[in-house]
Amino acid sequence: MKIVKHIPFIIAILFISSACSDYVDYEAKENFEIVADAYFYSKEDYESAVVGTYDPLQWMYLNVLIGDIASENSFSGGESATDVIGIQEIDEMRHTPTNDNLTSIWRFLYEGINRANYLEENKDKLEFDGKEALYGEVYFLRAYYYFELVKFFGDVPLFTERRLTATDSGTLERASKADVYAQIELDLLTAISALPNTQSQKGRVTKYAAQALLGKVYLFQDKFAESASMLENVIGNYSLVPNYQDQFLKAGENGPESVFEVQYSNDSEWYDWDFVPQGTEGNFGVIHNGPRAFSGPEYATGWSFNLPTPTLVATFDDGDSRKEASILDIEAFAAETGASYAEGYKHTGYYNKKYIPRAGESGAQTELNYLTNYRAIRYADVLLMAAEANNRNGNDTKALDYLNQVVERAFGNTDHNITASGNTLTQLIWEQRNLELSMEGHHFFDLVRTNQAANVIEGFTAGKHEVFPIPQQEIDISGLTQNPGY
Secondary structure, eight states, X not given: OOSOOXXXXXXXXXXXXXXXXXXXXXXXXXXXXXXXXXXXXXXXXXXXXXXXXXGGGGGTHHHHHHHHHTTTSEEEESSSTTTTHHHHHXXXXXXXXXXXXXXXXXXXXXXXXXXXXXXXXXXXXXXXXXXXXXXXXXXXXHHHHHHHHHHHHSSXXXXXXXXXXXXXXXXXXXXXXXXXXXXXXXXXXXXXXXOOSOOSSTTOXXXXXXXXXXXXXXXXXXXXXXXXXXXXXXXXXXOOOSSGGGGGSGGGTTOTTEEEEEOOOOSSOOOOGGGTTTTOSSXXXXXXXXXXXXXXXXXXXXXXXXXXXXXXXXXXXXXXXXXXXXXXXXXXXXXXXXXXXXXXXXXXXXXXXXXXXXXXXXXXXXXXXXXXXXXXXXHHHHHHHHHHHHHHTTOHHHHHHHHHHHHHHHHTSSTTOOOOOHHHHHHHHHHHHHHHHTTSSOHHHHHHHTTOHHHHSTTOOTTTTTSOOOOHHHHHHHOOOOOTXX
16 A cells, blocks of 8 residues: 555644644543654654655655746746735745745744654654664654755754653754755665665655665755765666656556656645645645646646746757647647637646546545656665766766666657766756756756756846745744845
8 A cells, every 4th residue: 555644643842833733543542632652662653654654755845846937938928917826936036034935935834844853852752673673664754854954944943852842842943954955864874774675655765765865965955976886776676767758647657767756646635725735645746736627638637837838849959758748738739629718827738647636546536646656766766866976076987878868768868868077967967857857847957056056047136045034923022033035
């Protein structure tokens, strides 16, 4: 079975938020309350709590949308200029500390960290077979959440021994990005030493996933030798699917190219719009990517956000299979099939085909119950990271090998293989990363870490927009300092 069962648990409040509104599956107690003294007395308690620590991964749809909308790859879209105003602001590089979407990202990520720390608090209460490997998953997840925080906000509060509570308000300080990265590395190294190479349950973290994430963490810090060495552990243990688009279909989930995949389900068929996305196990991000008022075959109606730009479309060469797999040309599709749709705000004629709403893949409350998994780390990404790390560490031979595996799959032949070296090769690797991973939420952060953002993104201010603002309520209540320029 997949890790999709909704088993969150009470973990004290997160910075300024009220008590957690998710609950553990547990035997009923008086007043339906549960505290640590009445929990963590069986292996099953620990296993349920770990599944609850996976749960915030399902809420990260904004992280994925913003990763392309903040770049030149896509426009905000939606119904109008005021539809999800936070996304509109980010698209136009006019976001502020009161942006609700950025506040949600902050809260969701610290919710995941608090859940991991709840397990850390209670680690020594019970010994059982498989405990070390189970905690390997916890440390991977905490590292994943902190890595997302660093990518979005830079210096952030760092805590690992316990959960935050209301009494911590006003006492928090931001740790340096270097210190947060050091903790991420420590957590991932600990996870690697404990995790198995494979898991019987789909969606659970493996040693290879932890090595891939650590390789990425090293790459983001320009630790090229360390990145190349770490990613080498993953290479050869996965394979590229022959047909690029297959991996984004339902039948392609958890396939041979999937290193780490966030699992979604429509089993719960959740209806409560006041508790989105936390209350649903479905992928709430998917509905954002579909054409408005759509009627026709294969796809389903959506909200027309995250619209691929003509700039991105023009980047693909003729014969590149990734273009058709990544981008739906709605005008051509409508002319071919008779489908109809309504144009939304900033209409480009293109939609994100990788994560588009597909007919029959949701539940009773269609918008909330898409079962489309998010491919968080693909093997192609690993190969491209390894190509870059080796190139920037002086090994162009190995870099070309890994890069051209991806290029050959894209074109189905060797005619487009790359033979460059040095800085020219570096630039080509970056270009291939965007072609391979476009509309998957990575591009903005790649532009920032490679110092290309100011030259590529309209409205981007160097020294400011490399990170997003700390939510204003954290400034007001916790006394945190703000990022420059905000």
